[in-house]
Amino acid sequence: MIKRALPVTREADFSAWYQAVISEADLAEESGVRGCMVIRPWGYGIWERIQRLLDDRIKATGHENCYFPLFIPLSYFEKEAEHVDGFAKEMAVVTHHRLKADGYGRLIPDPDAKLEEPLVVRPTSEMVIGAAFARWVQSWRDLPVLINQWANVVRWEMRTRMFLRTSEFLWQEGHTAHATADEARDETLKMLEVYRDFAEECLGVHVIAGEKPENERFPGAVATYSIEAMMQDGKALQAGTSHFLGTNFASAQNIRFQNAGGEFELCNTTSWGVSTRMIGAVIMVHGDDDGLRVPPMIAPWQVVIVPMLRDVPEDAAIVEYCKSLQAELAKQSALGEPVRALLDLKPAKAATKRWGWVKKGAPIVIEVGGRDMAGGNVTVIRRDRLYREDGKLDSNAVARDTFVAEVSGMLHDVQAKLHVESMNRVKGNIVPADDFAALEAHFADGVKNPGWVDVRWSKPTGPALDKVVERLKALKLTIRNAPMGQTGCDDGACIFTGEPAVERVLIGRAY
């Protein structure tokens, strides 16, 4: 058996493995502040790459970035009862604006500085952005309003898990207002497609885009769509959502426009977001027992050069050799951008550094020792195929010029391979179930990585849906979504109600 770089394998304990990747790859750590994490340089570098690539796509579809206040007055929430109920009211509330010494060496909130109206730290910004839309929109000429914001938000969580569920997290939230429901629906689906394409092309994470069932809708939404990714333990992770809000928020917030005929109408609005949760998806989709594997498009460094130094005079020549290699690589272009190559000169042993970068998941690690230099070579390790068939580390001496010429194709190849792996996992782990008994059997205790099942249903609503949700909950299951692009449902009955089915939905366990 090959010794792996992490202290625990996916097979042995997936949850402990996930924590180990986060820790060993220097992605994040507990902060000492309840429910909040510190995102470390490698983790934040991945987030910056996600921001850059997604922001380009958000702007290319006509949206502009803005910034809205962190604090939302309590009264704003009272306007939208359904929305607030949905958030279960678990929010951070600011009640004082000053500290004072208590006379015993401690600090306390100053009772004389109590706010007249408490402020809520934004859990999402529909309320405060809607208020701005109401100011901005007067006439049909002002529409559509297409806005996005990159921000931190806070939802008080009792049980937290790094990247997946933290009290504070980073995200982007798009908010738009339109003259018609059709246009707003189109926008909702357009951004869902932006997310799907982004997840697959940039993150290499294959996802299923579809509509969430009524019970999983965003509070106050008319329809909620999601992209669902499959983790290596078969569980689903909702990796992004897009909401058609109809006139619900516009009505609560008085977002109206005068149409070409001079009459006042309510706007139709949308909102959509993805968050640092995406990093959790990348870990659980691409990680292996040696740590993370970062898709090249979102890797802060795509090629890391580790010089093998021995505290001898020859070292200087090796460093020079590596510097010029780094400069040559930076002149290459891969996946539409200049290659990002780092020369790691930190004072540590080369083997320690090599394994550090393997655990971090840099797509390509280059080692350069005296022998490589003498032969005009570099030693190449590809993170996506770390071992040979005999279990030895697959590191190969390659002519330096050949490597430089091939680096672009190699990075392209790693990116594509990770995506294909993910796609095959999704395709290979969704199975149909023709009745509830088959569903139950599929998710019976002891079945490892059951993946998802694909079932026919009649799309019940209200109490009938509640009953379905209850039955699934007993099996720790949820309806993930009804995939887009269904061409109607073949004859058959709903596995829950027995009524004629109208569509197929995916069911699985989820994070």
Add this chain to the structure above:
Amino acid sequence: MIKRALPVTREADFSAWYQAVISEADLAEESGVRGCMVIRPWGYGIWERIQRLLDDRIKATGHENCYFPLFIPLSYFEKEAEHVDGFAKEMAVVTHHRLKADGYGRLIPDPDAKLEEPLVVRPTSEMVIGAAFARWVQSWRDLPVLINQWANVVRWEMRTRMFLRTSEFLWQEGHTAHATADEARDETLKMLEVYRDFAEECLGVHVIAGEKPENERFPGAVATYSIEAMMQDGKALQAGTSHFLGTNFASAQNIRFQNAGGEFELCNTTSWGVSTRMIGAVIMVHGDDDGLRVPPMIAPWQVVIVPMLRDVPEDAAIVEYCKSLQAELAKQSALGEPVRALLDLKPAKAATKRWGWVKKGAPIVIEVGGRDMAGGNVTVIRRDRLYREDGKLDSNAVARDTFVAEVSGMLHDVQAKLHVESMNRVKGNIVPADDFAALEAHFADGVKNPGWVDVRWSKPTGPALDKVVERLKALKLTIRNAPMGQTGCDDGACIFTGEPAVERVLIGRAY
């Protein structure tokens, strides 16, 4: 007299003019949330440009970005008494984590969800980042730690002014830890120089870099340095600061390392930051009575193309002509990046759009009508020279190819010209004062735009400095900084104490 685009001139009322620019250029607006502003697309676009350019410089000097929690437990502040006193304790305090309905249709903080330990919304992150440094640093091999964060911070302000002083603002804060005081001092000055260079090269804002007097030091710092910019009303704006913290924070937070000899030592730390305040400086340095003038390097759009459409069939050809012009411009490179050209197709009159972009301060506005198209021309308006000598708008038909060939040089020229204007203003408005009476006379009531004075002083400390500060305060003056690179002080006495002077300092009114 030329009619200007803004309702108020700088001359008539500088403060009202500042607000008018912010409003008419769509930079920001009041949010309805006390002390917090909404940063609108054009204002946020400028901030994104500032972030991109400054972030490149921060990374090029070896720093990595991270993200730390928004919330800081109260107990963290109790460790660093001097630091907390300095912040006057005006901070937003989170005391509850849930809302509940009060039974009368309102929401209240749930008394059952009171936090055991209140959380402070970060006013700055020394305390929480220092706690991370204490975990990260064990040995000299872990040093230096070079970290930066882009984040929102909150300091409860009683009197707010958009961009200059808001309760919530956006900034970057760098935090570093070093093995020696010398290295930390070098870092402090290196980042001061990064700020100076950035302000001048990218913002076109000439600044004076120097050390703040003891009374203006960051709470807990050993030395604080600033860049000071001069506004068009002669007031100073502190546009960035860099702090050498010595071992003060390391001692309070136990940031220690084992040196090569095996002994434990305290680290020396630094911190440095700039904020959305820089946008206030850009407005007050470059704005004129027609609105903002944005330096091309930080302009979200450098060239805006306004087609003159008349709801006739010919319109389609004009739009095509403009689209191909936009594509040609995007292929040009200016100031080190591809030209950012926008085609404005919003449904509004061309004249309205032209003046909208003038007020926003787009460096170049292009108008294209039927006649321009027929002649293969474009009509060019340069924002930095809007009027001819006769007071008419200086818009000129130019051959399209000529314009495309010259756009790069033109943008370079606008950038340089704005900087030179700013530099001349600073150089022309700093005058020496040889004694306190001269200082008093310079700032006598009724003197318009007095600028700054440059005086000799003995650098008093403690109560002697307090006395100086008091005397200046009576004249509404403050010591801005002691400029870097002084080659010793020529013979003479301190204008405050009469003792031998040791350096020169700048004195002025300030925002």
